Amino acid sequence: MKKKFLFVLAMLTTVVMLVTGCGAKKSDTIKIGFIGPLTGGNAATGIGLKNSAELAIREANASGKYKHKFELVVVDDGGNPSTAVSAANKLIANKDIVAVFGHFNSGAALATVPIFHKNSMPILVTAAIHPDITKGKYKEVTRIMTAANVQNEFAGKMAVKDWGIKTIALINDKTDYGKTNADQFADAAKQNGATIISEDGISVGQQDFSALLTKIKAENPEAIYFGGVATEAALLKRQMADLNMNCLFISDSGIISDTFNKIAGSSAAGMIAFNIGKPLEDLPGGKAFEKSYAEAKFAEPHEAYGHFAYDSANVVMAAIEKAGEKGAITRSSVATAIRATKDFPCIIGKTTFDERGENTLKLITPYISEGGKWVPYYKATTQVVNKKVVKK
Template sequence: MTVHKLAWVMVAAAMVAGCGDKPQQNGDGQVVKIGQASPLTGPQAHLGKDNENGARLALDEINAAGLTLGGKKVVLELESEDDAADPKTATTVAQKLVDEGVAGVIGHLNSGATIPASKIYSDNGIPQISPSATAVAYTASGFKTAFRVMTNDAQQGSVLGNFAVTKLGAKRIAIIDDRTAYGQGLADEVEKAVKAAGGEVVAREYTSDRSTDFMAILTSIKGKAPDLVFFGGMDPQAAPMIKQMKQLGIRAKFLGGDGVQTPTFIQLAGADAEGALASNPGLPLDSMPGGSAFKAKFEAKYGQIQNYAPYAYDAMHVLVDAMKRADSSDPATYLAELPKTDYRGVTGHIRFDAKGDLAGGAVTLYQVKDGKWQTLETVQSGK
């Protein structure tokens, strides 16, 4: 009889273990998995890890404070995946997260990875909040599951283009992008805004997100004598680019987007970074409502903030906030609560518009002075 009973227990245990997508119990309560996807290897691994750390910090805090949904104690678990900043890998990773039964996803980092992945999350009804994808196309597909807590490229690009022409007084502008969804999207928006503000685009050149040699395109740009060079891309390219501009004797100002406004950029470009200009969506960390507290918490645990960690942190809180209001971690139930988000996070007041974009996102402009990014001004995007 005892042997018989034991056999039944074992069968039952095997069945529970076999159903990975069913909610599991552990000692503390029901486990709910939250996905995180960003490049954890390759040239942008430092930014990817930053996002992961931001999301993990929020998740650890929520777990420490205790979360109860539908009358049951819930423990959140982070499933972090590496999309290598690659659109193809991103879809594989997205499918993997869906198969693992995540209740929601924070990610991805790059627009190029976020856009193809968003279809998979949408097909499976999994809510997705990107902390850093800025390409307009991400929310333009009309997926009900796609959200972002970051100002988009149309908002950022129009501020940048306007700033270059009206504030910096640049007439002749050269534009370079790295042919990624982010770089190209931002560069296109800047081009539109420059033309609208009465500036002239004298050169439009292209590179890749793996290059370090820009001598050829910069030489070609030099021949067109621009007042300002705009680069749509990330810091690993921007740093050698500004060095090579100095080597070639190009005196034009250098302007970039949020991919450039990082500590890594200054570290890599050294003295050549001096005077470089870049924007970042949202408020500077010091002016964020919870900025200094976040910085202290984050740096105690993970070291220097690279860029998007506060957004990943807020994205996690926004996701869980919707779960709390719906009193459920079931995606089908709490998804309806996400568009109603009205959350005051570290990065500011987060509300979504009809497309899932951050409503009324701010854009801040910075310049490198004495080896540090100094805030110039914050502009509210006209939306």
């Protein structure tokens, strides 16, 4: 009996040994970690980020402009804090990795940033926009994208000063994202002289807003601001149309997607939203990126934020190279080098980081929905006149 048992065991052990033995390889390239949502609700965006980052690394390795070769180690943050923490630890555990960039979801980034700091791993936040991400002023934490508060300050000012809005009803979806946007917008609008007449929360996944909108309609605001994402915004817009409400409806970057236009259908027109960044084709390096991404023949599109990952990868590689010129390439020296980035040519423009770790280059664009598409306000055929959206 026992012999049989041991025999089976020995077999098992050999098989496993062989498998592990084959897997072990050593490489002398420099490794960079990418962390982003490759699964879950934001998977498409995350995969776009990952592909764009890979493109940047491939190009750098092929061009030979750096002394070192680079390799991307990709982990999935699932878009949520718990998975993100595990993923961050996976990168930290890998001693070959000297720098990390990525993140799309602010919740995930907020959870991992202290961990990266604790392990002195530099993290260049690519597309998460919560202002508090850089609040700790850690030398390891830098962000390439503009933070949400800038977008909302811009939006609040534009609504009040340019469009003359005096009374605003606020709605938020009670998520981190939506609530922060709504609060910051409200602050900016108040500072510029508008009044907030009501503030309501809704739940993500809720479908019936008719009661809420009926109530708001009776308050007769000049504009409604919604902090949240596409689905709820689209439902609100539809149900506003059902109730014959035609005040301005303004929202944040979370609703800028085809989902909004598809769901809101014919009632989508005239929706206003503020976004961070600028349309790719209007950015300095946009066309070139579009072309090389197409040539790389990735299976998935780069999505809305791919170029930010491309830029992040380039900033990180240049910083590693700089750190190498000055001395040893360690996590700490790379962190210092990333923060010292000055006037670095990116797709989005010349990038410099301030002492908090934010990009000094701020890009905000208002968009308006027209004919089932999001059009930058400066190119649109409709505009806000007398607090209403009209054709030019």
